Amino acid sequence: MREEKLLELLGxxxxxxxxxxxxxxxxxxxxxxxxxxxxxxxxxxxxENVRLAGSVLGIAGAKRLKRIQKAYMERHPHGIPLLFMxxxxxxxxxxxxxxxxxxxxxxxxLAKEASAAxxxxxxxxxxxxxxxxMADLVRDARWGxxxxxxxxxxxxxxxxxxxxxxxxxxxxxxxxxxxxxxxGAPVAGREYNHAELSMQTLREFxxxxxxxxxxxxxxxxxxxxxxxxxxxxTSDHWLLSDVLKGEMxxxxxxxSDWNAVGELTGHRTAKDLRQAAEEAVLAGVDIDMxxxxxxxxxxxxxxxxxxxxxxxxxxxxxxxxxxxxxxxxEHPWPDSEEKESAVFLCGPHRKLAVxxxxxxxxxxxxxGLLPLxxxxxxxxxxxxxxxxxxxxxxxxxxxxxxxxxxxxxxxRQSGHFPNALFAKGCDMLENATVYGFGKRExxxxxxxxxxxLFREAEEMAAxxxxxxxxxxxxxxxxxxxxxxxxxxxPDVQLELFSRVRAVNKNTAVVVxxxxxxxxxxxxxxxxxxxxxxxxxxxxxxxIVHLLSGEAAPSGRLPMxxxxxxxxxxxxxxxxxxxxxxxxxGTEPKFVSKYIDIPNEPLYPFGYGxxxxxxxxxxxxxxxxxxxxxxxxATVTNTGAVGAKEVVQLYIRDEAASTTRPVRELKGFxxxxxxxxxxxxxxFSITPDMLxxxxxxxxxxxxxxxxxxxxxxxxxxxxxxxxxxx
Ligand code: GLC
Numbered sequence: 001m002r003e004e005k006l007l008e009l010l011g012x013x014x015x016x017x018x019x020x021x022x023x024x025x026x027x028x029x030x031x032x033x034x035x036x037x038x039x040x041x042x043x044x045x046x047x048e049n050v051r052l053a054g055s056v057l058g059i060a061g062a063k064r065l066k067r068i069q070k071a072y073m074e075r076h077p078h079g080i081p082l083l084f085m086x087x088x089x090x091x092x093x094x095x096x097x098x099x100x101x102x103x104x105x106x107x108x109x110l111a112k113e114a115s116a117a118x119x120x121x122x123x124x125x126x127x128x129x130x131x132x133x134m135a136d137l138v139r140d141a142r143w144g145x146x147x148x149x150x151x152x153x154x155x156x157x158x159x160x161x162x163x164x165x166x167x168x169x170x171x172x173x174x175x176x177x178x179x180x181x182x183x184g185a186p187v188a189g190r191e192y193n194h195a196e197l198s199m200q201t202l203r204e205f206x207x208x209x210x211x212x213x214x215x216x217x218x219x220x221x222x223x224x225x226x227x228x229x230x231x232x233x234t235s236d237h238w239l240l241s242d243v244l245k246g247e248m249x250x251x252x253x254x255x256s257d258w259n260a261v262g263e264l265t266g267h268r269t270a271k272d273l274r275q276a277a278e279e280a281v282l283a284g285v286d287i288d289m290x291x292x293x294x295x296x297x298x299x300x301x302x303x304x305x306x307x308x309x310x311x312x313x314x315x316x317x318x319x320x321x322x323x324x325x326x327x328x329x330e331h332p333w334p335d336s337e338e339k340e341s342a343v344f345l346c347g348p349h350r351k352l353a354v355x356x357x358x359x360x361x362x363x364x365x366x367x368g369l370l371p372l373x374x375x376x377x378x379x380x381x382x383x384x385x386x387x388x389x390x391x392x393x394x395x396x397x398x399x400x401x402x403x404x405x406x407x408x409x410x411x412r413q414s415g416h417f418p419n420a421l422f423a424k425g426c427d428m429l430e431n432a433t434v435y436g437f438g439k440r441e442x443x444x445x446x447x448x449x450x451x452x453l454f455r456e457a458e459e460m461a462a463x464x465x466x467x468x469x470x471x472x473x474x475x476x477x478x479x480x481x482x483x484x485x486x487x488x489x490p491d492v493q494l495e496l497f498s499r500v501r502a503v504n505k506n507t508a509v510v511v512x513x514x515x516x517x518x519x520x521x522x523x524x525x526x527x528x529x530x531x532x533x534x535x536x537x538x539x540x541x542x543i544v545h546l547l548s549g550e551a552a553p554s555g556r557l558p559m560x561x562x563x564x565x566x567x568x569x570x571x572x573x574x575x576x577x578x579x580x581x582x583x584x585g586t587e588p589k590f591v592s593k594y595i596d597i598p599n600e601p602l603y604p605f606g607y608g609x610x611x612x613x614x615x616x617x618x619x620x621x622x623x624x625x626x627x628x629x630x631x632x633a634t635v636t637n638t639g640a641v642g643a644k645e646v647v648q649l650y651i652r653d654e655a656a657s658t659t660r661p662v663r664e665l666k667g668f669x670x671x672x673x674x675x676x677x678x679x680x681x682x683f684s685i686t687p688d689m690l691x692x693x694x695x696x697x698x699x700x701x702x703x704x705x706x707x708x709x710x711x712x713x714x715x716x717x718x719x720x721x722x723x724x725x
Contacts, residue, residue, distance in 0.1 A: 001324055001329050001330075003321070003324075006317070006320050006321060006324055007317070009078060009080075009320065010313060010316060010317050010320060012078065013077075013078060013316070014077070015299055015302060015309065015312065016048065016052055016299060017052055017077060017078065017080075017316075018312050018313065018315075018316035019052070019294060019295070019298045019299055019302075019312060019316075020049070020051075020052025020053055020054055020295075021052075021054035021055075021080070021287075021315070021316040021319040021320060022054065022281075022286060022287050022288060022294045022298065022312070022315050022316060022319065023049060023052070023053040023054060023055075023287070023288060023294050023295045024053065024054070024055045024056065024057055024085070024255065024287050024288065024289045024290065025050065025053050025056060025057075025290060026056070026057055026058050026059070026290060027056050027057070027058055027059030027064075027068070029050050029053070030050070030056060030068045030071075030072060030082075031068070032067075032071065034050075036050065040292060043273065043292040043296060044292065044296040045292045045295055045296065046295075049292075049295040049296070051072075051075055051076065052076070052077075053082075053295070054080070054082065054083065054287070054316075054319050055082060055083035055084070055085055055129075055287065055319070056068070056082050056083070056084050056085070057084075057085045057086060057131075057289060057290070058086055058087075058397075059084070059086070060084070060086055060092075060122065060125040060126060060127050060398055061125055061126060061340075062124065062125055062126045062333070062334045062336070062337040062339070062340055063337050064126070065084055065125070065126030065127075065333060065334075066126065066333040066334070066337075068082070069081060069082055069084075069126075069332050069333050070332075070333070073332060080320070080323070080329075081323060081328040081329060081332035082332075083128050083129060083319070083322065083323055083326075083328070084126055084127050084128050084129070085127070085128065085129035085130070085131065085176070085255075086122070086127050086129075086130065086131070086397070086398070087130065087131045087132065087395055087397055088118050088119075088122045088127065088130035088131075088132055088173070088398070089130075089131075089132050089134065089148060089393070089395040089396070090102070090114075090118075090392075090393055090395065090396060090536065091114065091117070091118045091121070091353070091392075091396065091399070091536065091537070092118050092121035092122040092125065092127075092344075092398050092399075093121050093125075093344040093345055093398060093399060093400070093403070094117060094118075094121060094344070094345050094346075094349040094350060094352075094353055094403075094536075094537055095353070095392040095393070095396045095399045095403075095404075095536040095537040096114045096117075096118070096352075096353050096356050096357075096536045096537075097353075097356050097357050097360040097393075097532075097533055097534065097535045097536045097539070098147045098148065098393035098395075098514060098533055098534040098536070099133070099134060099147070099148050099149060099150050099160075100146060100147050100148070100149060100150065100151065100514065100515070100533055100558060100559065101356075101357075101360035101361075101532070101533035101534065101535060101536075101555075102114065102150060102160065102356065102360060103149070103150030103151040103156060103157075103160060103558030103559070104359075104360045104361075104362050104531075104533065104555040104556060104557060104558050104608075105356060105359040105360045105554075105555060105670075106156070106555075106556050106558075106646040106668055106670055107359060107670050108159045108160050108162070108163035109163065110352075110355065110356055110359060111150075111160050111163045111164055111167070111356075112163040112164065112166055112167035113167065113352055114167065114352060114353075114356055115132075115133075115163070115164040115165075115166075115167030115168045115171075116167035116168070116170060116171045117167075117348070117349045117352055118130070118167075118168070118173075119167065119168045119169075119170075119171035119172060119173035120171050120343050120349075121340075121343050121344055121349070122173055122398075123171065123172040123173055123334065124334060124339040124340045124342075124343045124344070125334075125340055125398070126333060126334050127173065128173070128174060128326055128328070129173065129174040129175070129176055129219070129220060130168055130173050130174070130175060130176065131176045131178060131222060132164060132168070132175060132176065132177075132178075133160065133161045133164040133165060133175065133177055133178075133213055133218075134148040134149055134177075134178050134179065135149075135157055135158075135161040135177050135178070135209035135210050135212070135213055136148075136149050136178075136179055136182075136183045136184030136206075136209075136224075137149065137151075137152065137153075137154060137157055137184050137185070137205050137206050137209065138151065138152060138184040138185075138559060139152050139184070139185070139559075139568075139569035139570070139571040140184075140185070140186070140189040140568050140569040141189070141487050141515045141516040141517070141559070141561075141562060141565070141568050141569075142188070142189025142190070142483050142484055142485060142487060142565065142568055143184065143186055143189045143190075143191065143483055143515075144191060144394075144477070144478045144479050144480065144481065144482025144483050144484065144514065144515065145183070145184070145191070145478075145479065145480055145482075146184070146478070146514070146515045146516070146559060147393060147394065147395075147478040147479055147514030147515060147533075147534065148395060148479070149184055149559075150209075150558055151557075151558030151559040151605070152558065152559045152560060152571040152572070152573070152605060153558070153572075153573065153605065153664075153665050154204065154205050154206070154208040154209060155208070155664070155665045155666060155667075156558060156665060156668075157208070157209035157212075158208045158209045158211070158212035159212070160209075161177060161209045161210070161212045161213040161216070162212045162213060162215065162216035163216075164213075165177070165213050165216035165217060165218045166216055166217075169216075169217055169218075169219075172326075174218075174219040174220065174322065174326065175213065175216075175217075175218040175219065175220070176218060176219070176220035176221065176222050176255060177210055177213035177214065177218045177220075177221055177222070178221070178222035178224070178257070179222055179223065179224035179225065179226075179233070179257060180210050180221050180222065180223050180224060180233060180239065180240075180244065181202065181206050181207060181210060181223075181224060181228060181233060181239060181243075182195040182197050182202060182206050182224065182226065182228045182233075183195070183224035183225065183226050183233075184206070185197055185206070185569075186226060186483075189483055189568065189569075190483050191480070191481050191482070191483045192225050192226060192481075193226065194226055194227045194228075194230075195224075195226050195227070195228050195229070196229060197228065197229065199693065199697045200658055200693040200697075202228075203693040203697065203699065204692065204693050205573075207243070207248075210244075210248070211248045214244075214248050214249070214250045218252070219252045219253060219322055219325070220252055220253045220254070220255050220322075221244060221250060221252065221253075221254050221255075222254075222255050222256070222257055223236070223239070223240060223254065223256060223257065223260065223285065224257065225257050225260050225263065227267055227269075231269070232260075232263070232264055232267045232269055233260075234256050234257070234260040234261060234263070234264060234279075234280050234283070234285060235264055235269060235270070235276075235279035235280050235283045235285075236283055237282065237283040237284065239283075240254055240283050240284035240285065241283065241284045244284070245284065251318075252318065252322070253286045253287060253315075253318045253319060253322055254284050254285050254286045254287070255285070255286065255287040255289055256280060256285050256287065256288050256289045256291070257289060258289050258290050259289070259290050259291045260280075260289070260291070261273075261276050261277060261280045261285065261288045261289075261291040261293045261294070262276060262291030262292070262293055263291075264276035264279055264280065273291070273292070273293045273296065273297060274293070274297040274300070274301070276291070276293050277293035277294055277296075277297040277298055277301060278297075278301050278306050278307060280293070280294075281294065281298065281301075281307055281311060281312075281315070282307065282311065286314075286315035286318055286319065287315075287319065298312065345403060345537070350537070350538055353536055353537050353538040353542075354538040354541050354542050354545070355542075356536070357532070357535040357536055357538055357539045357541070357542030357543070358542040358545055358546060358551045358553075358554075359554050359555060359644070360532070360533060360535065360555050361530055361531065361532045361533075361535070361542065361543070361546055361553050361555045362530070362531045362553065362555035362556060362557055362603075362607075362608040363528070363529075363530050363546075363553035363555070363608055363609040363610065363611075364519070364523065364529040364530070364531055364561070364603050364607075364608070364609070365523055365526065365527075365528055365529040365609070366527070366528045366529075366609055366611075367527040367528065368527070369466060369506055369508055369527040369528040370508060370528045370530070370546075370547060370549075370611070371546070371547060371548055371549025371552075371611060372416075372417070372466055372468070372508075372547055372548060372549070373416075373548055373549040375415075375416060375417065375418055375419075376419070377419065377465040377466065378419040378420075378421065378463065378464045378465050378466075379417050379419065379420055379421070379464055379465065379466050379467070379468060380420075380421040380422075380423065380457075380460040380461045380463075380464035380466070380467040380468070380500075380504070381407065381408065381411055381417075381420055381421065381422050381423075381468050381470070382422075382423045382424075382425040382457045382460065382461065382467060382468070382469050382470070382496070382500060383424070383425050383426075383469045383470035383471050383493070383496070383510075384424060384425065384426060384427060384428040384470070384471070384493065385407065385428075385470035385471065385472055385510070385512050386406070386407050386408050386422060386423075386424060386425075386470045387406050387407070387408050387424065388406060388428070389401040389402065389403075389404035389406055390404075390474075390475040390476075391404060391406075391475065391512060391534050391535055391536065391539045391540075392404060392475070392534060392536050392537060393475065393478075393479065393514060393534040393536070394436050394437075394475060394476055394478060394479025394480065394482065394514065395479060395480075396536075397437060399537065403537050404536075404537050404539070404540070405537065405538055405539070405540040405541050406540045407470055407510075407539075407540040407543055407544070408422055408540075409540055410540035410541045410543065410544040411540075411544055413541075414541075414544045414545075414548065414550075416544060416547075416548035416550070417544075417548070421460045421463075421464055422460075423453070423456045423457040423460045424453055424456075424457075425453055425454065425456075425457035425469070425493075425496045425500070426450065426453050426454065426457075426492045426493060426495070426496045427443055427450075427453075427492060428443065428474050428490065428493075429443040429474055429490050429492070430443055430444070430445045430450075430490070430491070430492045431443065431444065431445045432474075434474050434476035434477060435476060435481075436475075436476040436479070439476065441474070441476065450492070453496075454495070454496060454499050457496060457499070457500055458499050458500060458502075458503050461500040461503050461504040461507070462503040462504060464504060465506065466504070466506040466507070466508065467500050467504045467506065467507045467508070468507075468508045468509075468510060468547060469493075469496065469497055469500060469507060469508070469509045469510070469526075470510045470512070471489050471490075471493045471496070471497065471509055471510070471511055471512070471522070472489060472493075472511045472512030472513045472517070473489065473490065473512070473513050473514065473515070473517065474490075475512075475514065475534060477514070478513065478514020478515050478534075479514060482514075484515075485565070486518075486565060487515065487516070487517050487518050487562070487565050487568070488517060488518045488521075489511070489517060489518075489519070489521075489522065494521055494522075497509065497521070497522055497525065497526075498525070501525045501526070505527070506527055507525070507526050507527060508526055508527060508528035508529070508530070508547075509522045509526040509528070509529050509530070510530045510532055510543060510547075511529065511530070511531050511532065512532055512533070512534060512535075513531070513533060513534070514533065514534055515559075516557075516559050516560065516561040516562060517561070518562060518563075518564050518565060518602075519531075519561060519602060519603075520563065520564065520602060523602060530543075530546065530547075530553065531555075531557075531561075549611065549641070552610050552611040552612065552641055552642070552643040552644070553608065553609065553610055553611065554608070554610060554643060554644035554645070554646070554670070555608050556606050556607060556608040556646045556648075556713065557603055557604065557605055557606060557607050557608060557713075558605070559571075559605065560572060560601035560603070560604055560605050561601055561602050561603040562601050562602060563597055563598055563600070563601055563602045564597055566594070566596075566597055567594075567597065567599075567601060570601045571605065572604055572605035572606070572662075572663070572714040573605075573661035573662070573663065573664050573665070573714075574661060574662060575659045575660065575661060575662065576659075576662050577592040579591045579592050580592060581593040581599050604713060604714050604715055605665075605713070605714045606646070606648050606665070606712075606713035606714040607712075607713040607714070607715075608646070608713070610639075610643040610644070610645070611639070611641050611643060612637055612638070612639025612640065612641045612642075612643045612675065613637075613638045613639045614635055614636065614637055614638065614639075614645045614673070614712065615635070615636045615638050616633045616634070616635055616636075616710065616711055616712070616716075616718050617633050617634040617635075617636075618633070618718065618720075619631060619632070619633045619708065619709065619710045619718050619719055619720050620632045620633065620720070621708060621720040621721075621722055623722070624684075626725070627686070627687050627724050627725060628684065628685065628686050628687075629684070629685040629708070629722050630682050630683070630684055630685070631649060631682065631683045631684075631685055631708045631710055631720070632680055632681065632682040632683075632710070633647070633680070633681060633710040633711075633718065634678050634679070634680045634681075635647055635671065635673065635678065635679055635680075635681055636673070636676070636677070636678040637673035637674060637675055637676060637677050637678075638676075639675060640675050641675060642672065642673065642674045642675060643672070643673065644670055644671065644672050644673075645670070645671055645673060645712070646668055646669070646670045646712075647668065647669045647670075647671060647681045647710060647711075647712075648665060648667070648668045648710070648711060648712070648713065648714070648716070649665070649666050649667035649668065649683040649708065649709070649710055650663040650664060650665055650666065650708070650709040650710075650711075650714060650716065650719075651663065651664055651666045651685070651689070651690065651706055651707070651708050651709070652664075652706060652707045652708075652709070652719075653690065653692065653702075653704065653706055654704060654705040654706060654707065654721075655704055655705065656692055656702050656704065657692075657694050657695055657702060658692060658693065658694060658695060660692065663709065663714065665714070666683070666685070666689050667683040669681050669683075681710070683708075683710070685708060685722070687701040687724055688701065690706065690724065701724060702724070703723070703724045703725055704723065704724060705721060705722075705723050706721065706722055706723070706724065707719045707720070707721050707722075708720060708721075708722060
């Protein structure tokens with residue numbers, strides 16, 4: 001309907017109805033016959049609150065949502081439709097690799113195709129909004145939610161956040177960027193812990209990706225659970241109003257995280273739920289997700305003059321405007337349930353999932369063992385991930401694990417390994433229990449079983465030409481509330497690795513994880529090492545394509561893999577310090593380094609191998625206009641197979657008014673080169689790309705000397721100097 005009609009509607013609504021638009025509840029409250037019990041009842045949630053609530057989270061299904069919507073609209077005084085929102089993070093029914101893996105593709109284009117596919121499936125299931133992209137910058141592998149981020153670089157994160165938003169929105173799904181801001185930097189890597197970030201770090205590293213999502217048109221923003229420099233994001237007026245609305249120009253809906261309004265009492269910045277409601281609504285939170293604070297206290301806060309009714313009008317109108325922008329007043333439910341079965345796991349989506357899983361795998365080591373392209377060879381496939389369907393990530397809430405193509409199924413289906421041998425080798429974990437949303441998995445310890453499994457694997461590996469081990473942390477050891485103090489591969493799996501490696505030196509390891517792991521032992525002992533993160537529904541198929549050489553790895557690390565957890569947080573775009581450590585330096589002690597481990601990560605940002613080699617010409621740099629430059633290099637595939645290369649541009653600001661990272665990613669391009677083929681890749685460099693947060697917190701570029709590099713990863717020295725005047 002036209003906006004003036006919407007304003008008329010707002011004018012006709014009671015205060016209770018307007019507040020209702022600011023309340024979000026889970027789907028169970030809306031099922032026929034549901035009764036308010038437990039914490040919600042204790043907090044004072046009433047049937048009236050449910051009758052007027054404006055949005056629902058966490059349920060999907062065309063039939064179910066149509067039933068709920070019809071019943072709800074019939075009971076609503078003005079027949080206002082519900083908004084249905086859910087976490088569609090890495091796909092809906094077709095599950096793509098987790099976002100950290102998406103980042104490893106260095107292909108925002110591919111991510112946009114994946115979010116478009118996810119939107120087609122989610123909207124067919126009746127959803128209107130996804131709580132995605134997660135644009136939190138991450139540097140600490142102990143934090144479980146690094147799995148949901150695209151990594152440690154603000155430029156890379158911004159490119160992906162924008163691409164994901166575009167893919168969602170162009171296919172009818174509104175996007176909610178989260179978690180604003182700095183949730184990716186919890187002190188000690190411990191979930192929900194506070195974040196302490198300087199203005200420079202916030203503005204140069206954490207804000208850009210959220211802002212990229214806002215510029216790409218995301219309709220909602222979700223503040224983070226954590227406190228940022230002492231203030232909870234959920235009640236931070238500076239963050240949610242001055243920065244988000246004032247500086248970034250966001251005019252959409254701000255929706256709290258789950259019970260985050262209620263958690264203001266946990267942060268002890270609100271003495272009770274009533275004060276929490278007042279703080280959050282005045283800071284700029286428009287919708288309260290599941291804390292009941294708005295439902296129970298907002299009316300009284302308005303009537304008592306603590307909260308102006310204009311603020312309620314503003315929030316309610318934003319929600320109505322979002323519903324109207326999606327045509328819900330005219331089309332409140334999907335036009336047909338048949339769409340679901342036509343689009344869920346359809347051929348194009350499966351093919352896209354294979355492509356993304358192939359392009360997100362990062363080849364970390366290869367001493368000539370891969371690809372295993374000779375079908376006459378006997379290959380032993382071993383490990384707890386061989387038959388596991390749980391490779392879709394902790395946030396794939398609408399998937400069916402039976403949809404997963406496991407590695408062993410893919411090996412059998414592929415025909416690439418007619419002499420394949422299979423052995424589980426060991427359990428995923430021992431003496432451990434892992435939890436997920438509505439899931440719990442208990443692992444015991446059985447010495448006899450353990451030894452039997454090991455022996456079986458050893459015998460199989462001993463008679464094979466090569467052994468491939470499928471190892472990694474359990475899927476539920478990453479994601480929300482999954483911080484780890486140790487970030488290694490589970491001990492039982494490392495023992496399996498040692499025993500297999502002892503009988504077959506031609507051992508490769510494929511590692512599944514939701515985070516960078518400490519891979520020192522497998523890196524030292526294996527002849528090949530492939531990181532696949534959590535590769536989704538079609539991960540098994542993609543892995544077999546890569547192992548057999550049907551596809552060549554092209555992933556590059558979006559987040560550094562540390563030498564050990566002692567290095568964490570470790571990231572390439574660090575500052576040099578006043579006493580920079582130099583590999584060939586002469587000062588043995590008084591420089592910025594550890595005395596017991598190296599400074600460098602085991603594998604750095606932007607790193608990844610292929611089945612071919614790429615050479616780079618010396619970088620060429622020319623000034624095309626005052627203070628504008630063109631940086632170029634010619635890249636050649638010097639190997640025997642066609643493959644993709646991610647050509648990366650880094651820039652180092654040699655000196656500035658604030659300390660600068662040793663280098664920063666400022667561009668990348670993924671290209672395909674046939675054997676022997678060369679291509680010149682160029683990047684424009686403008687002052688705007690080189691703006692910094694100065695001592696006054698202002699963003700501006702400064703004249704001075706810079707060095708640009710074009711190369712294979714963040715360690716490239718293929719550079720040339722230039723000056724901004
Ligand atoms: C969670 C997460 C958030 C998610 C929300 C709704 O606790 O922090 O990312 O979107 O609840 O499920």
